[in-house]
Amino acid sequence: MMTATSPIIVLNQVNKTYYVGKNQINALHDVSLSIAPGEFISLIGPSGCGKSTLMRLIGDLEQPSSGTLLVKEKTPSKARQDRDYGIVFQAPVLYEWRSVRKNVELPLEIMGYSPAQRHERATEMLKLVGLGDFGDSYPWQLSGGMQQRVSIARALAFSPSILMMDEPFGALDEITRERMQAELLRIWSDADSKTTVIFVTHSIPEAVFLSDRVVVMSPRPGRIERIVDIDLPRPRDFTTRELPRFFELVTEVREGLREHS
Amino acid sequence: MGDHDLSLPKYTSQSKSAAAQLMARLLPVTYVVVGLLCAWEGIKALWSINDNTLPHLSSIVSFFGSRSQGGRGPLLVYQMLVNALATFGVAFGGFVIGGMLGFLLALIFTQSKLLERGLMPYVVGSQTVPILAIAPMVVVGLGQMGSPDWLAKAFIAAYLTFFPVTIGMLRGLRAASSEALALMHSYAASPVQIFLKLRLPASLPYLFTALKVAATASVIGAIVAELPAGSSMGIGVVILNAAQYYNSRPEALYAAVLIAGCVGLVFYGIVAAAERLIVRERRIEA
């Protein structure tokens, strides 16, 4: 769904090389990609193809070896200072000494929200991810899937304009997973100013169901193999998964993945 | 993260009554004490060790119950507890001074790799210098400079305590995972916020482990500090006196050692209790 408006994220010939001892790992090779504001983009590809690396570059948690990267026409560093990013990491990364509620409130504390605002937002977000009754629990008392939902609530709490999620539903069972997908789409479309989502996943149906575009990547060196436009109508719900077009798109993505393995 | 689930059942013990919980904790200790007492008298009887080498337990107990100054003074156990309290005071002072110094050093070292490389050898080296040799220098030296007696002694205790705190705190301040830090960076948190909301809380388990070591070390330091001339109070003085009369009254030295051990135990217990209060929301092993 590329619109006429100028892109929110632009990557131009971005390379990332890691040096491990004498070895060079070409984690990303000549990656160019433009993402429109409010777009829902999925990154899919085999393990080690650089999906997390790409996310970390955009989020200014790592610097590209070469190439240019602009976010809202700023450097990623400026965008980070402006608190444009909400990140859900591959692991939940909860602070074990904080209750679930306090974990969700963490970004709000740092960004200077008042205690009342924090409480209200955290309550709202926890309800959203189905953990309304678990605010006083501690992370170690939750299952892996519940912990990941806390980390999603935490990322959403301050309504960032760019939401980056690294396999957020990987630890969830199929039923919860589909519920969370529908929930995520609802949050994404409900937001007053549309959030741009970059979503990493290993699941082809998940990528197709959620996205406007699916970026298929391949490893060694990590690069973009093809980009599949997902022209399924929105709003999407469980009937979307039964459309013939859904299956066509799933097949198309699968073929893209197979091309280089 | 996943392994957390496995230990959940541990916490069902919270439903037990407080009294039952206390019993469950005291029982193993009681067994060990009874076992030790039996071993003591058993060994003594088996090898027929004379009373001067290994006194009867009963004579140690009755020593506590006897009075000083030929029967007119206060109970010896009371006198020893007063001395123990003096030692505890010095140890506590040293614990606080050493703890703050250790904390500060760890903080400086995390800020500057250069300072760490430059100073760490001296920090380690300081612990290999025999404390028995330094104690008179510091106690006498500081005393001549007009420092109160207890403070001079507390510095000796601090000399032993700052080291474990430096090492433990250094490890603790580096304990936050790179992902936990990345999360903070993604919020554009300030260095102070990162310290207060991540590094410090993440370091607490390490800090308390170090403080427990420091608590017992500070008691040793305090006792050693009491040995050089001039002290009138403290377990160190009691030990010194008892050692002089060991041939005629061995139970006095055993009694003093017992009291010294108790001071260490109590101090350790206080730190452990503080840990349970402050780090209460975490699962504490053992």
Ligand SMILES: Nc1ncnc2c1ncn2[C@@H]1O[C@H](COP(=O)(O)OP(=O)(O)OP(=O)(O)O)[C@@H](O)[C@H]1O
């Ligand atoms: N900090 C690092 N140092 C060295 N090599 C790294 C580092 N981070 C990632 N790599 C390498 O870069 C490549 C891409 O890693 P990345 O984590 O981006 O993969 P991914 O697509 O997210 O994989 P997965 O699906 O398993 O999460 C891998 O070969 C990895 O070994």
Ligand SMILES: [Mg+2]
């Ligand atoms: Mg990854």
